[in-house]
Amino acid sequence: MVLVLSRTYFPEGTQGVLEWNGTIVCYTIELPWLENQRRISCVPEGEYVLRKRFSPKFQWYLYLDNVPGRDLILIHPANDAKRELLGCIAPVMKLTGIGKGSFSRKALEKLKALVFPVLERNEEVKLIVQSNPLTPIQDEKV
Template sequence: MVLMLNRTYFPEGTQGVLEWNGTLVCYTIELPWLYNQKRISCVPEGEYVLQKRFSPKFKWHLHLRNVPGRDLILIHPANEAKMDLLGCIAPVMKHTGIGKGNSSRKALEKLKVLVYEALERNEEVKISIQSKK
């Protein structure tokens, strides 16, 4: 399974559309592209393997494996990139501004159902991140 994240970059943040098989799963928000600097930049474009992850703060969420020059890059709930993210990706149900969205927990639940079901079938799940064409 490969999820496609198509992004649009702005100086204030990064907006994304996350799809699977051409169907909208949710939207995403991230920090702006700042040359992959840790904790202040969005994730570099590329393809990454996803895995389940649990933490006390975010409960069950997703982890992007092997992001160059970075570690612990997650997909977790957040509604405002600049306040809530340190280089991670936040799913949202709707964009409300640049780097802002709403109903992030609902969007994450929708995404987790799709990804976790595939993982339980022992499928490899990847996310392909690219610039919107």
Template sequence: MVLVLNRTYFPEGTQGTLEWNGTLVCYTIELPWLNNQQRVSCIPEGKYVLQKRFSPKFQWHLHLRNVPGRDLILIHPANDAKTELLGCIGPVSKHTGIGKGSSSRKALEKLKVLVYDALDRNEVVKISIQSKKVDV
């Protein structure tokens, strides 16, 4: 299974749409691209393996493995990239501004149902992060 995250970059933050088989799963918010600097930048485009992760803070969420130059890049609830993310990805139900969204926990639950089901069937789940293609 490969999820596709199409990003649009802005100086204040990064907006995205997360799709599976061409169907929208949720929207995403991230920090702006600042050359992969730890804790202040979104991560580089590429393909990453997803795995389940549990922490007391976020409960069950997702972990992106082997991100170059970064550790513990997660997909976890966040409605404001600047105040709630340190390089991670926040799933949201809708965008409310650049780097901002709403109903993040609801969006994460929808994503987890899809991903955890595949992982429980021993499928490898990847996320492909890319720039949004603009139709001219």
């Protein structure tokens, strides 16, 4: 399975559209691009393997394996990148501003419902993170 995250960068944050087979799964929010600095920057563009992980705080969630110069880059719920993220990716159902969204838990559940069965069959799930020169459409139903 290959998921594609197309991002648009702003000084205040990063917004993205996460797709599978050309269909929008959800949107994403992240911190701005600050040269891949730990805890204050979004992750660099590239191809990553997604893995499943459990924590008491987030329960079952996803993380990106082998992010250059970083570790424990999670995909977890957050509706405000600057207040709730330390370099991770938050799925959201709707973008509400730069680095802000809504219904993040719902978006994560939708993503996990798509990805977890594939991982449980011991199949690889890749995430391609790339730049998108166009601003994502925010009113489209996901």
